[in-house]
Structure formats: C-alpha cells, structure tokens
Amino acid sequence: MELFKAGIIGTGSFVPDKLITNKDLEKIVDTSDEWITTRTGIKERRIADKAIASSDMGTNASLKALKAAGIGAEEIDLIIVATVTPDMNFPSTACIIQNNIKATRAAAFDVEAACSGFIYALAIAEQFVATGFYKNVLVVASECLSRFVNWKDRNTCILFGDGAGAVVISRVDKKYGILSCHLGADGSGKDLLSLKAGGSRQPASLETIEKNLHSIHMEGSEVFKFAVKIMAAAANEAAKLAGLTSQDIDYLVPHQANIRIIEASAKRLGIDKEKLWINLDKYGNMSAASIPVALDEAVRAGQIKKGDHVCLVGFGGGLTWASTMIRWAI
Numbered sequence: 001m002e003l004f005k006a007g008i009i010g011t012g013s014f015v016p017d018k019l020i021t022n023k024d025l026e027k028i029v030d031t032s033d034e035w036i037t038t039r040t041g042i043k044e045r046r047i048a049d050k051a052i053a054s055s056d057m058g059t060n061a062s063l064k065a066l067k068a069a070g071i072g073a074e075e076i077d078l079i080i081v082a083t084v085t086p087d088m089n090f091p092s093t094a095c096i097i098q099n100n101i102k103a104t105r106a107a108a109f110d111v112e113a114a115c116s117g118f119i120y121a122l123a124i125a126e127q128f129v130a131t132g133f134y135k136n137v138l139v140v141a142s143e144c145l146s147r148f149v150n151w152k153d154r155n156t157c158i159l160f161g162d163g164a165g166a167v168v169i170s171r172v173d174k175k176y177g178i179l180s181c182h183l184g185a186d187g188s189g190k191d192l193l194s195l196k197a198g199g200s201r202q203p204a205s206l207e208t209i210e211k212n213l214h215s216i217h218m219e220g221s222e223v224f225k226f227a228v229k230i231m232a233a234a235a236n237e238a239a240k241l242a243g244l245t246s247q248d249i250d251y252l253v254p255h256q257a258n259i260r261i262i263e264a265s266a267k268r269l270g271i272d273k274e275k276l277w278i279n280l281d282k283y284g285n286m287s288a289a290s291i292p293v294a295l296d297e298a299v300r301a302g303q304i305k306k307g308d309h310v311c312l313v314g315f316g317g318g319l320t321w322a323s324t325m326i327r328w329a330i
C-alpha cells in the first residue's frame, strides 16, 4: 500500500578523467574510428586508473547526489548499488560505499540486473519509501567494465566505459515522483551476454584464464535485435502503468548502448531527438551507470524541469529490461 510518494530529490555522477578514443583503439585491435562511429555512435570512453574500483566512483557520485539533495549521509536509511562489476564478490559494494560516505544509519546491499540494474534498484527504493519503511534511500550504479573487457576482442572492447551515477529517493509531494516501474527478465537469453567464470559454476583456474572466460562475452547482433524490440515496448508499458502514453513523455533517458538502438526506439515511440539525452559518444556503454549518468547530465543542463514526465528505460544481460515514469519533483 502506498502511503507516501517517492521521488528523486538529487542526482550526481562521476566519470574518470582518462579517456580512450576510437583512434587509440585502432592501435590495439583491427578496427577503425569510422566502423565504431557508424555502427555504435561511440567516439570515446572513460577508463578508471588501476587504483580506482567501482566503489570509489560510486562514492564520488553519491557525495554529489547527497549535495544536490541537500541532505547528509547520516540521514540515509538504505543504500542500494546496482553493478555487474563489484569491487569483489563480497562484501557488497554498497557496504563499502556506506563506510566511505559515513552513512552510519544505512542498511546496504547490491543488486545485479546488468544494464537494467539502476532501474531495478530504483524500483526497490521506491517500495521502501512509498510504504514508509524508510525515508531516504541512496541508489547508486557504478561500473568498472574496463577490468572485464577482453582488450583483444574487437566485438566488445570498443563498446564499454567506466563511470557511476547516483540519486537520492525520498518522500515528495503527492503530485510528483515515481508514477510507475516496469521490470522484466527472460533467462532463456542468459548466454547472449555473460561473464562465465569466477562464480560457483566455473571458479577461477588456469584453464578459465587461458580460455578468456573472465571477460564479457556478447552475441552482439542478437542483443541488438532484442534491444530494439524491448526498449520501446518497456517505455510504453511504464507510460501505460502511469495512466499516460508515450506522447506524454517530456524527456526520455535511455540506456546508452548503441545510437542505432536509441534512434530506432525513439522512432517507435514517436519521440523527437530534442527530448532525448545522448552521451554514449563520450562514454560508451557504462552498463547500469549509463542511465543515472545521463540523467544527472540532463538535470544539470536544465533539460529536465519540475513537473516534466521523465521516462527512464534500459535493457541488458539476463536478459533483463526495465522502465519507469517519473513526474519530476525538483
């Protein structure tokens, strides 16, 4: 039962300084700036220095989100981190961030839904706030994909980048906030996007290393077909659950995997380019972090205003997909 309306009251993001351009990649694998640009829209991506892990980027983004929200870390009741690239198997990256930002009252756990993870985490946060169980939840998505990419595989190494985004979810005026969330999964597509070794099925061994099973494996064109179908359908579903249609969307923040996927989805939804935030040219695909980084940039650029219907939509490994419709509260 919904007692309170939950909404985003602050956003933050962080990307590492170091960048790798398509031209740089030409020196590493058999590819070209022209191929990468026309097939993906990506021009460059950020790569974390050796000493930096997902929790460090997530900490940075969290502090910015707290500042934007105007609340202190001690006021946070729960931290949820979406990531497929945690610092380690356990403890959770959420616990590490909790300690870093000194959110001493907060519970903390991680969520794994690949590129859909941020919206999954947001939907969980919304439940806690709407029922009154918690007042302030910090939702973070942080990814250090450069550590899990096979830099000899041109099919994947060109696509990914590192970064983090965060939002504070809190009680907002009943007229605003998260209007709907739609989450989906199809585990029959589990082999299309995976990192096979390092878990309980195939623990790390000399053999798993030799076979390159500790880096991302992707069936690109199958994922592409799935993405084009699911992005528009998921955005439509979030609009419908909110009692709206895609024509009511004032601003769309899609997962940033491929410009062709974004453009095809926007076309299906009848949404103009001016209503889209696109930053994959600068950052590539940051998995779960892509949407909150794009959202933070759009907010700070003044593209999203109080009362706007903002739709977030993503898809990813699992396979998973997720969307949400928000009436912007700040």
Ligand code: ACO
Binding pocket: 030, 031, 032, 035, 036, 039, 040, 084, 114, 115, 154, 155, 156, 158, 193, 220, 221, 222, 223, 224, 227, 257, 258, 285, 287, 315, 316, 317
């Ligand atoms: N440079 C040059 N040629 C390349 C490169 C490269 N970097 N990569 C692949 N090619 C070649 C292929 O080898 C293939 O050659 P072939 O025909 O001789 O075999 C040719 O280009 C075409 O390959 P396709 O895979 O058919 O190319 P496509 O147009 O599908 O684009 C891409 C590939 C960009 C990966 C696209 O399929 C895509 O974006 N898929 C979706 C990926 C995605 O969204 N992932 C998100 C999830 S991430 C997560 O959850 C962690």
